[in-house]
Amino acid sequence: xxxxxxxxxxxxxxxxTIAVIRYTHLFNLLSLLLSLIQSLFVGNINLSAVIDISLIxxxxxxxxxxSLPITILRSGKIKKLLSRRLKIADSLxxxxxxxxxxxxVITLQHPDFQKNISVTKILPPFSLVDYIELKNRxxxxxxxxxxxxxxxxxxxxxxxxxxxxxxxKVDSSIIYYQSGFQxxxxxxxxxxxxxxxxxxxxxxxxxxxxxxxxxxxxxVYGSRISLLVGFGAVLxxxxxxLTFAFIAVEQGGFANxxxxxxxxxxxxxxxxxxxxxxIALFGNSIISIIIVLGFSGWMSLFKVTKSEMLSIKxxxxxxxxxxxxxxxxxxxxxxxxxxxxxxxxxxxxxxxxNVILAESALSYLGIGTGTxxxxxxxxxxxxxxxxxxxxxxxxxxxxxxxxxxxxINEIGREINKFLNPTIN
Amino acid sequence: xxxxxxxAILKRVASSILVLxxxxxxxxxxxxxxxxxxxxxxxxxxxxxxxxxxxTRSFGLDKSIYVQYSSFVLNLFSGDFGIxxxxxxxxxxxxxxxxxxxxxxxxxxxxxxxxxGYLLAKYSFRKHGKSIDKYLSKLSIIxxxxxxxxxxxxxxxxxxxxxxxxxTSGIKSIYHDDLDSIKKLTDFFIHLVLPMITLSxxxxxxxxxxxxxxxxxxKSSSYxxxxxxxxxxxxxxxxxxxxxxxxxxxxxxxxxxxGILLGGALLTExxxxxxxxxxxxxxxxLNRDFPLVIACTFIAGLMMVLxxxxxxxxxxxxxxxxxxxxxx
Numbered sequence: 178x179x180x181x182x183x184x185x186x187x188x189x190x191x192x193x194t195i196a197v198i199r200y201t202h203l204f205n206l207l208s209l210l211l212s213l214i215q216s217l218f219v220g221n222i223n224l225s226a227v228i229d230i231s232l233i234x235x236x237x238x239x240x241x242x243x244s245l246p247i248t249i250l251r252s253g254k255i256k257k258l259l260s261r262r263l264k265i266a267d268s269l270x271x272x273x274x275x276x277x278x279x280x281x282v283i284t285l286q287h288p289d290f291q292k293n294i295s296v297t298k299i300l301p302p303f304s305l306v307d308y309i310e311l312k313n314r315x316x317x318x319x320x321x322x323x324x325x326x327x328x329x330x331x332x333x334x335x336x337x338x339x340x341x342x343x344x345x346k347v348d349s350s351i352i353y354y355q356s357g358f359q360x361x362x363x364x365x366x367x368x369x370x371x372x373x374x375x376x377x378x379x380x381x382x383x384x385x386x387x388x389x390x391x392x393x394x395x396x397v398y399g400s401r402i403s404l405l406v407g408f409g410a411v412l413x414x415x416x417x418x419l420t421f422a423f424i425a426v427e428q429g430g431f432a433n434x435x436x437x438x439x440x441x442x443x444x445x446x447x448x449x450x451x452x453x454x455x456i457a458l459f460g461n462s463i464i465s466i467i468i469v470l471g472f473s474g475w476m477s478l479f480k481v482t483k484s485e486m487l488s489i490k491x492x493x494x495x496x497x498x499x500x501x502x503x504x505x506x507x508x509x510x511x512x513x514x515x516x517x518x519x520x521x522x523x524x525x526x527x528x529x530x531n532v533i534l535a536e537s538a539l540s541y542l543g544i545g546t547g548t549x550x551x552x553x554x555x556x557x558x559x560x561x562x563x564x565x566x567x568x569x570x571x572x573x574x575x576x577x578x579x580x581x582x583x584x585i586n587e588i589g590r591e592i593n594k595f596l597n598p599t600i601n
Numbered sequence: 602x603x604x605x606x607x608x609a610i611l612k613r614v615a616s617s618i619l620v621l622x623x624x625x626x627x628x629x630x631x632x633x634x635x636x637x638x639x640x641x642x643x644x645x646x647x648x649x650x651x652x653x654x655x656x657t658r659s660f661g662l663d664k665s666i667y668v669q670y671s672s673f674v675l676n677l678f679s680g681d682f683g684i685x686x687x688x689x690x691x692x693x694x695x696x697x698x699x700x701x702x703x704x705x706x707x708x709x710x711x712x713x714x715x716x717x718g719y720l721l722a723k724y725s726f727r728k729h730g731k732s733i734d735k736y737l738s739k740l741s742i743i744x745x746x747x748x749x750x751x752x753x754x755x756x757x758x759x760x761x762x763x764x765x766x767x768x769t770s771g772i773k774s775i776y777h778d779d780l781d782s783i784k785k786l787t788d789f790f791i792h793l794v795l796p797m798i799t800l801s802x803x804x805x806x807x808x809x810x811x812x813x814x815x816x817x818x819x820k821s822s823s824y825x826x827x828x829x830x831x832x833x834x835x836x837x838x839x840x841x842x843x844x845x846x847x848x849x850x851x852x853x854x855x856x857x858x859x860g861i862l863l864g865g866a867l868l869t870e871x872x873x874x875x876x877x878x879x880x881x882x883x884x885x886x887l888n889r890d891f892p893l894v895i896a897c898t899f900i901a902g903l904m905m906v907l908x909x910x911x912x913x914x915x916x917x918x919x920x921x922x923x924x925x926x927x928x929x
């Protein structure tokens with residue numbers, strides 16, 4: 178039974194699970210999207226004031242969650258490509274990619290959401306915290322439907338209407354307690370049914386950190402940084418390695434010698450110091466981290482592509498394409514790339530796991546992007562201070578990191594084995 | 602043959618020096634072209650401009666970049682890396698202690714890695730096909746993928762937090778100076794157990810896996826089959842033919858690994874707050890203490906070059922054919 182599960186079955190299963198769990202959210206998103214499209218024609222809302230990145234993010238997730246199953250089911254090509262037998266590494270990678278793409282749908286919170294730290298900080302996994310909700314006073318005048326929906330759908334990093342409590346006492350006014358302190362709140366200002374305040378509870382699935390932020394949400398959003406930096410840096414080193422190898426092979430002579438020496442130079446020095454130096458000098462925005470990590474990893478790709486290109490160089494089809502007068506860039510894309518793409522892919526996959534590791538190490542050292550965005554490495558670094566009391570702050574991000582690295586490496590090894598069956 | 606040997610070594614050394622020079626120049630340019638002024642970190646804004654200027658002059662930053670570079674290279678050949686901005690001492694006086702620690706720590710870790718990797722590979726080769734061999738192989742892949750800082754923190758959690766048997770950080774206790782010499786040594790030892798394990802695990806996994814795979818591929822080659830057909834004992838074959846041929850490709854990897862270790866085990870040093878080269882380099886970078894940065898990177902590069910050279914020498918010693926390869 179288990180042997181018959183194919184990769185596309187699992188992808189559909191993951192999508193369906195997300196859709197079933199988050200159906201209200203998706204429904205809200207859909208109606209929001211429809212009313213936004215409607216307002217395009219009617220023109221009663223200033224669109225540029227309403228739309229921001231996290232809204233677009235949400236809407237892209239919605240569109241993908243609808244369109245992906247359809248494309249998989251309709252297109253025979255994709256289905257054929259994904260009809261290998263499912264392995265554990267594949268399923269873990271699919272889950273990771275799902276976190277990467279559908280982060281705002283998988284968790285409905287903002288990764289930086291924090292409120293009433295005295296109650297919510299450093300909670301163990303599976304803890305429930307009660308909260309009461311104040312009535313919405315501020316937005317009374319703009320009772321626009323779209324605005325309301327947006328407020329419902331888009332996660333915020335701070336919500337003044339939610340009060341986390343330890344316990345509650347209902348008298349003439351309402352008294353609530355937060356870690357030993359006592360506060361009063363007017364009965365009428367709370368959201369209530371039948372004159373009783375509504376007490377809801379929030380689940381911290383994997384616990385909360387020292388600022389009362391949900392660890393699960395931060396791990397899900399952390400996958401975005403890891404994979405974004407990973408894919409970006411791999412792309413950079415792919416382009417660099419390919420171009421340099423092409424130049425070295427085509428020009429030969431001095432260019433070849435120089436580039437080979439340069440590879441030796443970069444290989445002869447522990448890259449992490451160079452990366453830290455450049456980031457410390459030129460700033461640690463995501464773009465600069467992607468570029469620096471890309472630059473630190475092109476050497477192995479250069480070596481692989483160069484040896485492949487040397488064998489292509491004297492083949493007839495390549496010579497004839499050259500004699501026809503194809504430009505260099507066309508030669509590279511049309512004639513060389515299709516031949517070398519397969520051995521290069523394996524290298525790129527291993528490179529991806531290297532870059533993810535390097536990014537988390539940088540964040541752990543406090544010089545990555547982790548100061549601005551949630552990142553696994555910076556979560557581990559922050560959790561290190563609380564290691565005596567709260568294991569979950571280190572365990573969950575560390576576990577996720579290990580699992581991702583292992584599954585990516587395993588898939589690379591699998592493809593390598595598939596391509597070179599003699600290597601064991 | 603002797604002449605060839607020296608010629609090859611000379612060529613190798615010359616190209617290494619060139620690479621080192623390129624590396625240092627690259628870092629020098631990178632530092633000087635970066636935005637911001639390193640003096641700002643060491644000056645209060647309230648200081649008078651004349652004083653600020655004199656500090657800039659004392660750092661040697663007031664001259665043009667060509668003059669700076671030429672004096673830098675001249676100083677480099679006389680072995681003078683300048684004075685650290687942060688410590689106000691000659692760079693080598695600052696580095697000395699840190700380098701000594703890294704040298705001892707890394708060498709011990711390297712020996713542990715090689716020895717345990719070899720012993721485990723030998724053990725699992727003897728048991729090949731059995732379940733323990735497969736488990737060791739799987740475990741080595743896992744250990745190789747797990748980041749150092751996660752391993753370190755897991756070890757700290759188990760041994761320091763839960764079992765409370767080993768200290769979490771530093772290299773000596775507060776009361777270290779009151780102890781007698783034997784107890785001092787055990788104090789060092791207790792402090793360095795966890796860092797040593799953290800640093801060595803990944804290396805053990807690499808050496809194990811590499812050697813194990815090499816054993817397998819050499820074992821299936823025809824000359825081993827021939828030896829066995831001629832009635833040599835397994836022990837003799839292993840010692841005289843299988844082992845040398847399997848170890849050979851490992852040597853260059855070991856050279857690179859040792860070079861990286863000598864440059865400083867950054868993550869391990871950060872986790873356990875050890876006084877090593879890696880942490881010194883990074884704090885120097887973050888403090889913009891540029892003479893120290895250049896000296897540290899130079900030493901890291903030098904160690905890399907030296908250990909690669911040593912690996913080459915060992916390879917030549919083991920197999921004369923490699924010398925021809927090197928000459929060409």
